[in-house]
Amino acid sequence: MKKVRLYEEFNTSLNENYEVIFSDGVSQMKKFRSEAQALDFMKKEIASNKKLRDIAVYKPGMHSTTQTEYVVSFWGDRSYLDNVSKKDPKLAAKKLEESAVTEAKRGTIHKAVKAGDYPATIVVIENGKVVHQETVNTPEAVPASFNVLQKEYPKAKLHVEDKGGQTLFTEGLEVNESNIMNSYYFTSPAEFGQFSSDAPAKDETKYLVMAMNKADFNGQTIRLEGATRMGSSTSKSIIGVYDDEQSARDAYKAAMKKPEGTMVSFTMGTVVGETKFRSQYTEIEGYLAKVKVK
DSSP, rough: OHHHHHHHHHHHHHHHOOOEEEESSSSEEEEEEEHHHHHHHHHHHHHOOOOOOOOEOTTTTOOTTTTTGGGEEEOOOSHHHHHHTTHHHHHHHBBBBHHHHHHHHHHHHHHHHHHSSEEEEEEETTTTTTEEEEEEEGGGGHHHHHHHHHHOOOEEEEEEOOOOEEEEETTOOOOBBOOOOSSSESSSGGGGGGGGGGGBTOOOOOEEEEEEEEEEETTTEEEEEETTEEESSSOEEEEEEEEHHHHHHOOOOOHHSSSBBTTEEEEEEEEEEEEOOEEEEEEEEOOBBBBOOO
């Protein structure tokens, strides 16, 4: 009996995850394998979710949000943790400072827009109508202008379009594909192609390796089509779905050594089943190939 109990306890510990609890009017929870992934999601959510009220990252083993000893970091004025922190110095030290929030927002926006074709345009939409447009000439200028417009139009939705009309960043909305391969949402196991049977079940985490036709050309991200054409559509080729990170990393490294056709860039990360059909991919590591013209 003791051996069985030890095995059960050991097996349970392997399945524990860092949990992110947050509310934007609806209470939600997401699980991540590492603290870094959980904190990264927290900062991105703060940066993009205009309705967000509060959010907190908890260590594995937490059974109740009142267990403040499990808190890694939190954000949100007048939340439960914020109120408790006023009498708990240790908890207060874990509150994400406003300066860090601002920096996180700017970093998220800049990361999303730096691969576009400039000049770009920040579009402000309120009640279904475009009420303002502002041109920005460089990726570095977008975050500051974006934040100013957020304050000027607090009830509006903002998004950034590059010179060709491609949406680079949308406030408060999930974008199916990032510009630098760091996030993607699968809406059906069928999107995994020949690996559809390996797609993660609800609340299950697996590892994914993909090849893409993106490449860097003089600091701009382009999409390769055929041998010489450069187009606007991104293609993905799933190399494999794996149960453990090491197997995925080995496949990722092997694929980078032998790129095929226009699939010259690679990404490896976690894919977490959110429902029976939908799953979220989050990049751990990515390689963007560089194209040179002789």
